[in-house]
Amino acid sequence: MAIWLTRSRNVTCHLNINLGLLRILTQSYGRSSLTTSATGRNVRIPPHVGLLNLAALFSFQRFESVKAEKQHDSEDHGDEKQALDFPGGRVTFTSHLRFISESPEKRIHCYRVLDDNGQTIIGSNFQKVSKEIAVKMYSHMVTLQIMDTIFYEAQRQGRISFYLTTIGEEAINIASAAALTLDDIIFPQYREPGVLLWRGFTLQEFANQCFGNKSDYGKGRQMPIHYGSNKLNYFTVSSTIGTQLPQAVGAAYSLKMDKKNACAVTYFGDGGTSEGDFHAAMNFAAVMEAPVVFICRNNGWAISTPTSEQFRSDGVVVKGQAYGIRSIRVDGNDTLAVYSAVHAAREMAISEHRPILVEALTYRVGHHSTSDDSTKYRSLNEIEHWKMARDPVARYKKWVEKKGWWTDDDEAVLRSNVRKEILQAIQVAEKVEKPPLMDLFTDVYDSPPPNLCEQERLLRETIKKHPKDYPLDVPV
Amino acid sequence: MANTLKRLGKWASSISKTRYYSTICEEQKVQQSGKTVNLFTAINQALHIALETDPRAYLFGEDVGFGGVFRCTTGLADRFGKNRVFNTPLCEQGIVGFGIGLAAMGNRAIAEIQFADYIFPAFDQASVFSLFIYFLLRKTKCRCCNLPGFQHGSTWVKVRSSVKLPSSDTVVGINLTVEVESLYGVLLNLISHIPVLRVDLLSGLTIRSPYGAVGHGGHYHSQSPEAFFCHVPGLKVVIPRSPQQAKGLLLACIRDPNPTIFFEPKWLYRLAVEDVPEHDYMLPLSKAEVIRLGSDITLVGWGAQLALMEQACIDAEKDGISCELIDLKTLIPWDKETVEASVRKTGKLLVSHEAPITGGFGAEIAASISESCFLRLEAPIARICGLDTPFPLVFEPFYMPTKNKIFDAIKATVNY
Ligand SMILES: Cc1ncc(C[n+]2csc(CCOP(=O)(O)OP(=O)(O)O)c2C)c(N)n1
Ligand SMILES: [Mg+2]
Numbered sequence: 001m002a003i004w005l006t007r008s009r010n011v012t013c014h015l016n017i018n019l020g021l022l023r024i025l026t027q028s029y030g031r032s033s034l035t036t037s038a039t040g041r042n043v044r045i046p047p048h049v050g051l052l053n054l055a056a057l058f059s060f061q062r063f064e065s066v067k068a069e070k071q072h073d074s075e076d077h078g079d080e081k082q083a084l085d086f087p088g089g090r091v092t093f094t095s096h097l098r099f100i101s102e103s104p105e106k107r108i109h110c111y112r113v114l115d116d117n118g119q120t121i122i123g124s125n126f127q128k129v130s131k132e133i134a135v136k137m138y139s140h141m142v143t144l145q146i147m148d149t150i151f152y153e154a155q156r157q158g159r160i161s162f163y164l165t166t167i168g169e170e171a172i173n174i175a176s177a178a179a180l181t182l183d184d185i186i187f188p189q190y191r192e193p194g195v196l197l198w199r200g201f202t203l204q205e206f207a208n209q210c211f212g213n214k215s216d217y218g219k220g221r222q223m224p225i226h227y228g229s230n231k232l233n234y235f236t237v238s239s240t241i242g243t244q245l246p247q248a249v250g251a252a253y254s255l256k257m258d259k260k261n262a263c264a265v266t267y268f269g270d271g272g273t274s275e276g277d278f279h280a281a282m283n284f285a286a287v288m289e290a291p292v293v294f295i296c297r298n299n300g301w302a303i304s305t306p307t308s309e310q311f312r313s314d315g316v317v318v319k320g321q322a323y324g325i326r327s328i329r330v331d332g333n334d335t336l337a338v339y340s341a342v343h344a345a346r347e348m349a350i351s352e353h354r355p356i357l358v359e360a361l362t363y364r365v366g367h368h369s370t371s372d373d374s375t376k377y378r379s380l381n382e383i384e385h386w387k388m389a390r391d392p393v394a395r396y397k398k399w400v401e402k403k404g405w406w407t408d409d410d411e412a413v414l415r416s417n418v419r420k421e422i423l424q425a426i427q428v429a430e431k432v433e434k435p436p437l438m439d440l441f442t443d444v445y446d447s448p449p450p451n452l453c454e455q456e457r458l459l460r461e462t463i464k465k466h467p468k469d470y471p472l473d474v475p476v
Numbered sequence: 477m478a479n480t481l482k483r484l485g486k487w488a489s490s491i492s493k494t495r496y497y498s499t500i501c502e503e504q505k506v507q508q509s510g511k512t513v514n515l516f517t518a519i520n521q522a523l524h525i526a527l528e529t530d531p532r533a534y535l536f537g538e539d540v541g542f543g544g545v546f547r548c549t550t551g552l553a554d555r556f557g558k559n560r561v562f563n564t565p566l567c568e569q570g571i572v573g574f575g576i577g578l579a580a581m582g583n584r585a586i587a588e589i590q591f592a593d594y595i596f597p598a599f600d601q602a603s604v605f606s607l608f609i610y611f612l613l614r615k616t617k618c619r620c621c622n623l624p625g626f627q628h629g630s631t632w633v634k635v636r637s638s639v640k641l642p643s644s645d646t647v648v649g650i651n652l653t654v655e656v657e658s659l660y661g662v663l664l665n666l667i668s669h670i671p672v673l674r675v676d677l678l679s680g681l682t683i684r685s686p687y688g689a690v691g692h693g694g695h696y697h698s699q700s701p702e703a704f705f706c707h708v709p710g711l712k713v714v715i716p717r718s719p720q721q722a723k724g725l726l727l728a729c730i731r732d733p734n735p736t737i738f739f740e741p742k743w744l745y746r747l748a749v750e751d752v753p754e755h756d757y758m759l760p761l762s763k764a765e766v767i768r769l770g771s772d773i774t775l776v777g778w779g780a781q782l783a784l785m786e787q788a789c790i791d792a793e794k795d796g797i798s799c800e801l802i803d804l805k806t807l808i809p810w811d812k813e814t815v816e817a818s819v820r821k822t823g824k825l826l827v828s829h830e831a832p833i834t835g836g837f838g839a840e841i842a843a844s845i846s847e848s849c850f851l852r853l854e855a856p857i858a859r860i861c862g863l864d865t866p867f868p869l870v871f872e873p874f875y876m877p878t879k880n881k882i883f884d885a886i887k888a889t890v891n892y
Contacts, residue, residue: 161692161869212870220870223694239696240594241566274565276597302566304542309563377542440871444864451834455863459874466880470873 107314110329110361113336116389118398120336127179127340131405137178137335138400139414141170141393144194146418147203148366151210154426155224155370160210162224166191168365171335171392172297174198176265176358179342183262185255186234187248189241190225191297191364192267199232203422207429214432219439242268242275245294249285249355252292256353263291263349265342271302273316282323285355293345294325294357297332299364304377320357332360333392336399363390434474437463510720510753516745518719518752519548519684522726523586525756527556530584533680533730535561537571537588545590546686546745568598575681576601576735584680584730592687592739593699602683602737603708681735684726686742687715688780688830689876694869700779700831700862705737706808706840712736712761713807715779719750724759725805732761741780764811766818770800772890773824776815776841778804781828781877788882797890807837812844819845823854824889828877833861855892858885 082093113126120126129137148165155163166173173194180186186195193206205215209227212220217228218236228236238244248266255262272278273296285292296316300307313319320327326348330341338360345356363386367374374383400406437459441452448456463469463476470476513521527533535552541563543550553561564571568589575585589595595602689698705713712734716722722740729736741748767782768789777785782803789799800818804810819825825845827838842857860877868875 221695221866221868223692223697223869226694239694240596242597271566274567274570276567276569302538303545304539305563305566309541310565371545434870437871437874440863440865440868440874444866451864455833459863462878462881462884463874465884466878469878469880474870474874 102312103314104318108317108329110331111337111341112331112334113340114334114395114399116395118395118402120399125340126336127343129178129336129339131403133178134400134403135405137174137339138393138396138406140174140194140198141335141396142411142414143203143418144170144173144197145393146415147193147197147206147422150419150422150426151206151224152366152370154210159426159430160224162370163210164190164225164369165366166193168363168386168390168392169297169299169332170194171338171396172295172332172360172362175335175338176267176295176342176360179339180265180346181262182233183260184233184346185248185251185262185264186232187244187251187264187266188234188237189244189268189272189297190237190239191269191299193225193227195267196227196229196232196234199229199234201227201229201232201234203418203425204428205229207422207425208432211426211429211432212434213429214435215429216435219435219443221435221439242272242277244268245272245275245277245281246284248292248294249281249288249290252285252290252349252355253288256289256291261350263293263346265293265295265346267295267297269302270296270298270300270307270310270316271305272296273319274302274310279323282319282325282355282357286324289353290355291349291353292355293342293349294355295342296357296359297362298359299332299362301364301368301374301378303368303372304374306378315359315361317357317359325355325357327357327359329359329361332362333390333395335392335396362392434471437474437476510751510755512749513719513752514744514746515716515719515722515740515748516546516548518723518750519726519740520550520552521752521754522723522730523549523552524555526584526586526727526730527552527560529756530680532582533560533584533586534578535586535588536564536574537684538566538590539563540588544588546740546742548684548740548745549588568594568596569601572598572601572683575683579681579735584682586680586682586684586730589683589685591697591742592685592701593696595683595685595701598683599704602705602711680730682726682729682732683735683737685737685739686745687739688741688743689867689872690743691872692869693867693872695866698867698872700739700829702739702807702829703831703835703837706837710734712809713739714761714805715739715741715807716805717741717779717782717803718744718748719752721759721803721805723752724757725761727756728758728761731758736761739779743780744783759805762806762809762811764805764814765803766800766814767803768799768801770798770822772798772822773800773826773886774815774818774822775799775801775826775828775882775886776804776838777801777828778807779830781830784877784879785828785882787879788886791879791883792886792890795887797886799886804841810841812848815841815845816848819849820852823852824892825849825853826858826860826882826885826889828860828882830862830877832864833859834864836861855889858889860885 084091084093113120113124115121144166148167151160151163152165154160169191173192174197177195177198182199186192186199188195193201197206205217206227208215209218210224212218212222212224214220217230218226222236223239226237226239228234235244235247244266245268248264252264255264266281268278281292282294284290285294298307298316302310307315315329317327317329328341328345330337332338341358345358348354349356364374365383365387397406397411438456441448441456444452460476523535527535535549535556537544539545540549540561541553541558543552549561555561564574571587571589575587578585589598687700687702702713702715705711712729712732714725714729714736715738716725726738729738764776768786770789773792775785775789782801785801789801792799800822802815802818804815815825825842827841829836829838831837833839836859838859838861842859846853846857860882862877863875865875
């Protein structure tokens with residue numbers, strides 16, 4: 001303790017000199033100035049920081065000025081002989097007063113297989129895909145795109161009440177789904193309908209949900225896009241951000257206990273990582289050694305909030321290590337990279353009983369939803385760039401074409417068929433009657449308790465008295 | 477009084493259910509000098525005034541920076557800067573917890589939760605107010621009178637603005653504190669220490685959140701969770717019915733010495749249009765308002781529901797039933813006196829809210845009034861509320877406590 005005290009006094013003394021210097025520096029640069037801190041990073045001093053606050057600012061800076069570790073894996077200054085046995089393993093001592101840097105010098109790299117022209121990068125290692133899977137992935141990406149375009153239009157025409165597109169994130173949706181098996185349990189956020197499409201949810205089933213008709217598994221009780229399928233191991237979408245994450249860990253634990261050859265896979269956005277549920281889930285997954293794959297779609301935005309206002313870490317991938325979770329960052333617009341990363345993640349999760357975090361870098365090309373106009377908060381150029389230059393579907397198309405697996409004719413046939421099928425699905429879904437009134441009271445409990453029975457009875461009396469108050473398309 | 481009833485509702489034709497509301501001016505301050513604005517604009521005005529009149533006021537929440545998903549905070553980040561009006565990470569517990577910390581340091585924290593349906597991650601934070609106060613009570617000692625558990629100091633400034641002592645602008649500064657203390661110290665020492673302490677600790681935490689049905693919101697964009705929060709000791713729950721009310725009540729919440737939660741009827745954001753005075757005014761909390769005088773039955777409600785209740789009153793009038801309609805405005809601590817006085821007169825009571833009937837705040841009102849007015853009641857108290865089911869999409873018209881459900885209940889109660 002005494003040693004620590006002298007040392008810290010020395011540091012303070014040293015810093016006082018520094019502080020004086022810095023003050024002169026800042027003064028001469030005026031009210032908003034660029035100062036170079038001892039770590040070599042530029043510090044912008046905002047104009048509102050008065051002199052008084054400046055002192056506070058630099059007293060904070062002093063910690064930075066003590067040499068910060070450049071990277072987690074930088075050379076070890078620890079004294080191997082002097083160590084502390086501590087829960088979790090031996091901790092070596094060091095005589096250097098040094099803080100771990102808040103971020104590595106370089107950002108974590110991003111795994112990629114296809115270059116911008118859809119060529120496989122020489123020397124890249126990736127999971128081979130058969131022609132069948134490769135073509136199926138492509139056609140599903142196109143189907144997803146067309147479905148989004150037509151459903152979005154249907155909402156604009158007032159035929160459905162709400163919609164939300166996945167445009168720009170087709171590769172994450174389809175390639176991750178392709179790398180899993182049907183036994184893996186999906187816990188989605190809401191921008192992953194492609195996973196469900198891949199698993200065999202039909203366009204008619206999608207349309208039924210959006211129209212909330214009798215054939216919707218949710219019985220018309222939830223907003224459009226809240227898909228779910230028991231049969232396809234796809235938990236129903238919940239609007240509340242983050243709630244699916246700890247739930248996925250519980251399901252994964254069950255799979256492990258039952259010795260199933262399957263894992264739980266959960267999707268979420270960059271915004272979702274700020275919720276407490278994300279942190280609870282990561283920690284639980286690590287401690288419970290649960291076979292769960294966390295797939296973060298870092299698409300730059302959470303409604304109008306850019307990632308710079310969401311977190312200050314190097315994205316999401318670095319959060320894995322803090323929880324003791326193996327992690328990878330992948331180009332989310334590269335179909336082969338997503339496929340390979342998720343394939344490997346699944347293998348490790350199941351065989352080694354451990355969670356894996358995958359951060360896929362991508363972009364939300366569409367508005368957040370039909371309730372949003374994203375040109376209010378982001379530039380058209382930015383949207384155009386991602387839409388045109390970084391389109392995952394176009395990039396992947398070049399690869400399948402070059403393989404000789406896909407032709408212009410295939411493309412024309414696919415597009416026209418899918419269009420027809422979706423328009424047809426919408427027409428059918430629109431005509432199917434709404435779920436019966438009874439469904440309002442079922443599924444709240446396994447069987448309706450007396451209060452619900454009473455409320456149903458009273459409601460039916462009211463409907464008889466005031467039929468005009470109620471929509472005609474709901475059978476009572 | 478009925479003549480003074482002024483209907484100002486202008487509704488978009490696309491909405492099948494026509495809703496009206498009426499505003500009778502509070503006798504005090506509110507003059508009809510303003511422009512006709514909708515509810516979100518009235519809230520925007522209130523926030524503008526709150527930030528302008530108190531340099532220690534802050535406004536934050538998800539997507540607040542660009543104006544908020546309901547446009548309530550439009551232009552405020554540009555006007556007051558990103559240090560005072562800002563986006564937060566997507567984390568409700570963070571938003572409310574951050575707000576408590578900010579408020580405890582003598583600031584006015586105005587926290588937005590994007591939808592009341594998403595407030596639950598913050599429930600833990602929002603329900604610890606009373607414990608929080610208690611904890612600090614024991615930790616502190618007053619600097620001026622050494623009373624354990626109490627603290628004076630910069631609080632004087634805050635007190636001055638909230639009790640409306642002369643020169644009501646809020647000034648913050650270490651030096652000023654001393655000065656103000658000597659001016660008002662004697663006076664303030666006469667006031668109980670406890671209110672002073674509370675001013676110091678949580679002089680400003682206001683949680684704003686849109687609540688209620690919109691016609692297409694389904695389970696996660698329609699809920700009315702007010703009853704949960706009425707179970708949190710120390711927290712005030714306030715719900716306005718119209719633009720003019722929203723502005724005055726929100727300013728009162730922001731400047732109230734207690735933490736408050738302010739639920740905004742999102743159905744009315746654009747639909748409700750009314751003359752709203754441009755100046756700074758507050759409407760009293762915990763004071764209900766009789767918005768329609770009557771003699772046969774008392775109706776109590778709040779927020780968007782009042783529009784439907786008023787229509788039911790009008791229908792009942794055609795049948796010769798005279799209804800008295802009360803806007804409770806503050807759910808807790810509620811103005812029992814006004815409701816009691818009315819029930820003593822009419823002998824009948826109907827309460828209506830969108831939230832599920834079981835355990836809703838209507839149950840509390842019914843229980844209290846049956847205790848205090850038992851001998852005056854001529855019929856069982858009626859409750860017309862949401863069903864005990866999750867809020868449904870396709871079945872929304874069935875779930876809702878509609879005008880005709882209320883109308884039928886009025887007749888049944890009056891003819892009991
Ligand atoms: C608990 C909760 N808080 C707030 C919201 C409102 N909301 C819906 S989507 C969203 C942004 C989500 O962003 P992100 O996780 O990045 O997903 P993305 O939309 O980009 O796919 C917000 C704030 C919500 N649905 N749930
Ligand atoms: Mg996002």
